[in-house]
Amino acid sequence: MSGQGMSGQDQLWEVFVRSRRGLSHTHAGSLHAPDAEMALRNARDLYTRRQEGVSIWVVPSSAVTASSPDEKDPFFEPSADKPYRHPTFYEVPEGVKNL
Amino acid sequence: MTAIQDTPGAAGAVGLQAAFDAALANDERIEPRDWMPDKYRATLIRQIAQHAHSEIIGMQPEANWITRAPSLRRKAILMAKVQDEAGHGLYLYSAAETLGVSRDELLDKLHTGRQKYSSIFNYPTLTWADVGAIGWLVDGAAITNQVPLCRCSYGPYARAMVRVCKEESFHQRQGFESLLALSRGTEAQHAMAQDAVDRWWWPSLMMFGPPDADSTHSAQSMAWNIKRHSNDELRRRFVDICVPQAEALGLTLPDPDLRWNEERGHYDFGAIDWDEFNEVLRGNGPCNEQRLANRRRAHDEGAWVREAAFAYASKHMEAKG
Ligand SMILES: [Fe+2]
């Protein structure tokens, strides 16, 4: 594993870029930097060389908590048996509009 | 993100292999935290690392001409291209790191010759026209190789390739445009463009790797959906693309056997000198030593910058408490 500690070591950062105003930040990739300020500068040079962004977030990779792929079925199960959460679940008589 | 390896017990291993196989059969992507066979992981580390090393070593032959670019326009373009190649290297090192190797380890393997980079970068850039020929032919061959990698089964590698391919198209075009300007220029400029194409054509064809019959990793990589087309198939595709482009440039390709084959619907081309390829691979190309020495020197000379940045970061972290 390449996870580095918080103390003066080269850290791994996750980069999120907002491509234009009105859109949310999306994950662009990761990079190495010793601190947040450098991470932002590196992210600008690495991920927005062609005006790909108007705003950047950098987050230490070690701060991300992820769901485990092992338990993906039980973890996401609660939503699997609830098709009634989707509009397509409902039958609408022909000719009824704006519903 | 860093890889967190899940180590299955003996009972779980069969199920994990089945899940992996099923994902490949459905042409789904494998992500860093999924279980994967050790050999799949090792193959990807080797390939992505070699690819990353090629991007950063590839900066050298072109950077050689930045200070001598013939106009401010060409100089700005060349700097942007070389900077892109550094970026490509960084995307790829990040992708490799998701497989559980550290960047330091990869750089160390490059510096000690335990991991390779593309042999094409062991040829010298003798004239300004070489910069154009590299953009047109070397980046062109790289694009032909990389477009199918956007659908590679390993998610982080595929995503890195999508970014890389978007950026590569300008690399090829600027090379073509630069060669065209020379080809349409004075007699001496035309001759310089032709000479560059004559020297870069065959090494570019070698970039697709050995013929299918001799390619050691190909079959397994195809089965794993890492590779989508064979070396020879990609090479053929590249030749078919280049021939009409060379005509548009008003330049010839240095192959007397090159001709359209009506029956096959492809160009036939002459035999590649694989002895030369193997020699360069073995470290006996014109610039192998120079490229590696430059890389090591750049890394060593940058050590104080990295140290200073870490020292600064630590000091501020302490101050914050
Ligand atoms: Fe590149």
Ligand SMILES: [Fe+2]
């Ligand atoms: Fe390129």
